[in-house]
Amino acid sequence: MTLDRILVVDDEPQIQRFLRPALNAAGYDVLQASTGAEALKAAATAAPDVIILDLGLPDMDGKDVVAQLRGWSDIPIIILSARERESEKIAALDLGADDYVEKPFGIGELAARIRTALRHKSRTSTTATHIEIDGLEIDTLRRVVMRDGMAIRLTPKEYDLLVLLARHAGRVVTHRTLLTSVWGPAHEEDLQYLRVFIGQLRQKIERNPGEPWIIRTEPGVGYRFAESDQGGS
Structure with missing residues (x-):
């Protein structure tokens, strides 16, 4: 059985250390990236099923990552961010992100959003x-x-x-x-x-x-x- 692959894009080591084992335990294969450039490369070469994306990356804004990805890919994107301004969430969603989760967050909520994203992905081939x-x-x-x-x-x-x-x-x-x-x-x-x-x-x-x-x-x-x-x- 092939595991669904989750790409976690976040430059906070503690977030990465928390999410990898938690998502592994939930039955997912986890890839990690800490910059926008790494995220775009991994999305193109590793074919993740869902991307969890922080907006505050060291080399580019997460919204720019969303915009670039949506130029060629419909991979579900879940924004994971501590930014409190609603305008940031709205901009990311309007650019093509599928959902968002605010930091601090619970793994249960994030896992539920991932399942929703995967279900939606499975339906995109049909209307x-x-x-x-x-x-x-x-x-x-x-x-x-x-x-x-x-x-x-x-x-x-x-x-x-x-x-x-x-x-x-x-x-x-x-x-x-x-x-x-x-x-x-x-x-x-x-x-x-x-x-x-x-x-x-x-x-x-x-x-x-x-x-x-x-x-x-x-x-x-x-x-x-x-x-x-x-x-x-």
């Missing part, structure tokens, strides 16, 4: 046509949405927003990505507009809209659709 979660069903071939067997009426924009989130289940999708993808670049700053539509969607699809479980808020960053069982062709 989901049927998505199910907690009684909610989305049929993208027929453009039908149902809750517990009953059809839900959505506006075209509500439907597009829901499908975009659902196809990135388990991943953070930033406000900017949602706004530009559904409404176009001219609306990338219309955050209140997005909040209204998210609120409308929650009223229609959540069992308890006041405590949403399917569409979760990532404060200051965007939204995350809960993990779901998907099928497609």
